[in-house]
Every structure is written in C-alpha cells, then in structure tokens.
Amino acid sequence: MPAYYSVIRYVPDPASEERINIGVLAFGDGRVRSRFLRHWQRVRSFAGPDRDITFLRDFAEEISQQTDGQLALPGVTVSQPLTEEEVRRIASRWINSIQISAPVGALMEPDELLEDVAEQFLLEPKPRSRPARGRDVAAGLAVQSIRQALGRRLNERAVKHLIKPHLKVSGRLDDHDFDFGLQNGRVYTAGRGVSFEIADDDLETQLQLTLFSIDDVRRVNESLPLAVVVLPPSERTARYERFAYSVQQAGAELVEEYNIDAWAERTVQALSPELPLDG
Numbered sequence: 001m002p003a004y005y006s007v008i009r010y011v012p013d014p015a016s017e018e019r020i021n022i023g024v025l026a027f028g029d030g031r032v033r034s035r036f037l038r039h040w041q042r043v044r045s046f047a048g049p050d051r052d053i054t055f056l057r058d059f060a061e062e063i064s065q066q067t068d069g070q071l072a073l074p075g076v077t078v079s080q081p082l083t084e085e086e087v088r089r090i091a092s093r094w095i096n097s098i099q100i101s102a103p104v105g106a107l108m109e110p111d112e113l114l115e116d117v118a119e120q121f122l123l124e125p126k127p128r129s130r131p132a133r134g135r136d137v138a139a140g141l142a143v144q145s146i147r148q149a150l151g152r153r154l155n156e157r158a159v160k161h162l163i164k165p166h167l168k169v170s171g172r173l174d175d176h177d178f179d180f181g182l183q184n185g186r187v188y189t190a191g192r193g194v195s196f197e198i199a200d201d202d203l204e205t206q207l208q209l210t211l212f213s214i215d216d217v218r219r220v221n222e223s224l225p226l227a228v229v230v231l232p233p234s235e236r237t238a239r240y241e242r243f244a245y246s247v248q249q250a251g252a253e254l255v256e257e258y259n260i261d262a263w264a265e266r267t268v269q270a271l272s273p274e275l276p277l278d279g
Contacts, residue, residue, distance in 0.1 A: 003028030003110045004103035005117045006087060008036075008063075010056055011097050012047050020046045021121045023060060025067070025100070026114035027084045033110055034067040034082075035118040036060040038258045039125055057262035059098060133231055135206060138193030139165070139179035141257065142229040145264035146182070153272060162188075162275065169224070171216030178213070188271050190217075191227035191255075196240055199233070207243050214250040225267060226252035229260060 008023035020043055023036040037043065037060075040053060047053050066082040091100040106113050143165055150159045162182045168175045169190050181190035192210050196203070214226055228247050233240055247254045255263040268275075 002105050003108055003113045004084075004105050005113055006091055006103050007101040007117070007121050009099050009101065010043060010047070010053075011099055012051060014095060014097065014099075019099070021123070022056060023063070024114065024117045024121055025087055026110045026117060027087060027103075028110045028113075030084070031110070032067045032082045032084060032087060033114045034063050035114055035122065036064060037122055037124065040258070041125070042123065054262055054265045056098070057259060058266070061259060061262060132197040133195055134198055135179070135193040135195045135231075138195050138229045138231045138257070139191075140193075141260050142191055142193060142227070142255070142264070143180045145260045146180070146268065148261075149264040149268040150275075153268065154275065158275075169213075169217050170220065171213065172219040173216050176213035176217060182271070182275075184275075187224060188274065189225040189227070189267055191229055191252075193229050193231075194243075195231040196233040196237075197231050207239075211243075211246055211250055214247065214252045218251045222251070225270070227255050227263065227267070228252055229255045229257075229263075231257055 004027055006025045007021055008025065009019040010022050011017065011019045022043060023034060026033045040057065043056065044053055063082065087100065088103060091102050094100060106116075108116060143163060147159060147163055150162065154162070162184055164181050164183045165179070167178055167181045167183055167187065167190060169178055169181070169187055170176075178190040179193045182188040192213065194206060194210060210228060214228075217224065217226065230244075244254050253263065
C-alpha cells in the first residue's frame with residue numbers, strides 16, 4: 001500500500017510566501033501520523049517580536065491528539081481522528097498562516113516515512129550537553145510561563161500577588177504541598193513539577209506522591225485545574241507512559257516541557273474572568 005507525506009508550514013505573511021516548517025504528516029494505511037517541533041525558538045525568531053505563536057503550539061497539540069502523534073497515550077482515544085481525506089482537503093484549501101503541502105508519495109511504510117521526513121524537514125537545534133535537571137526546574141518553568149501569561153493581562157502588583165511558588169491544597173485525607181499555583185484567598189489552580197531526567201531512587205516516590213495528591217484533592221474538589229509539568233526522559237519509557245496515563249486518569253493535565261507556554265496561556269485565559277484586576 002503506498003504511503004504519503006505532507007509538510008505543515010507556518011506562513012506569517014501569505015503574500016510574501018516566506019515559510020518555516022513546524023510539522024509533518026505521514027499516512028497510507030487508514031491512519032494519519034504526525035510529528036511537530038519540540039523546540040520553537042526558531043519559529044519565534046522567524047515570526048518576529050510582534051507576533052504571538054501560541055496558536056501554533058495549540059494547533060500542534062490539537063493535531064497530535066487527532067493523530068498517532070507524540071501526545072498519544074495508552075488507553076486514550078480521540079473522538080474525531082484526522083483522516084487521510086481531511087489531510088488532502090486541507091492541503092488543497094488552506095492558504096492562510098498555517099498551510100499543509102500537497103501529499104507526496106513514497107515507497108516506505110508510514111511509520112518509517114514519518115521518521116524520515118521529520119528528520120528531513122523539521123530542523124531542531126542540536127542538543128547540548130547539560131546537567132540533568134530536577135523537578136524544581138520543571139516547577140520554575142511553569143511559574144515563569146504563568147507569570148508571562150498573566151503579565152499580558154494584569155499589572156505587575158497583581159501578578160506578584162497571585163503567583164505562589166509553593167502552596168498547600170486540602171484533600172479529603174490531608175493537606176498537600178504543590179510546587180506552584182495561583183491563589184487570592186482561594187486557590188485558582190495548582191501544579192507539581194516532575195523530572196524524568198534524574199532517574200534516582202527518589203523518582204518513584206515523587207511519582208506516587210504526585211498521583212496521591214491529585215487523587216486526594218479530586219475527592220473534595222472536582223473542578224480545580226490541576227497540572228503536572230514534566231521534564232520527560234530523552235527516550236520514552238514504559239514507566240513514563242504509565243505515569244502520563246495515570247495523571248490524566250486522576251484528573252490532572254500532563255504538560256510536557258515543549259508545551260508549557262501554550263498550557264500557561266490557555267490556563268490563564270480560562271481563569272481570566274475570575275482573576276482580580278489588582279493585588
């Protein structure tokens with residue numbers, strides 16, 4: 001069975017036709033696979049300082065959830081998967097800032113084709129050797145992104161008053177320490193940081209504690225937005241996939257490093273009507 005691929009491109013100004021690749025699609029056996037950039041610095045620089053690229057990350061997340069993409073988790077199904085027919089329709093009609101190239105045939109199997117075209121068309125910065133980062137770094141990245149998202153809506157005094165680097169949230173059995181959140185009298189959102197870059201004896205304890213905290217809080221508060229910001233391992237492992245699935249089953253959002261900015265913007269936007277205008 002023949003396989004095909006398309007390249008997903010960001011075109012800030014369709015009139016100029018300047019573009020940058022942000023993702024690829026491969027299909028050929030009734031299923032569509034996707035791969036998107038993990039690092040968006042080049043795209044941000046390409047877009048320029050006056051353009052917000054949050055919508056591109058939101059688009060990447062949505063398409064990944066509708067395909068056999070990088071966010072697929074065991075046991076999680078998507079109600080409206082992207083089809084080959086839809087890819088071809090989009091490729092022929094979209095002419096705005098996000099465009100999909102016409103499908104090109106290849107002799108590879110779809111899975112192999114996806115890896116090949118991702119390596120060819122998605123230019124990622126070469127990883128630099130760096131020390132493994134801990135869960136405090138994950139939490140710090142979340143706080144930084146939330147601060148930036150709030151700063152686009154509230155004054156500096158209100159932002160400082162709302163952001164809590166550490167806070168306690170009550171569950172049915174105990175009070176739980178969360179690594180970050182928003183609070184002004186009541187808690188608006190809370191989250192924990194987790195790092196799989198440091199696979200020491202303490203990691204399993206942190207994973208279990210995180211899941212217990214989420215589950216216990218959910219027993220008394222079903223609507224509080226909860227998140228787990230994760231620095232994933234360099235290669236996905238069965239333990240990581242189990243944890244990611246368990247987080248969602250417990251009622252929290254799993255946020256990988258590449259998607260922190262989009263998550264923060266989406267979270268703050270959803271909470272905006274409830275947030276105070278000043279400290």
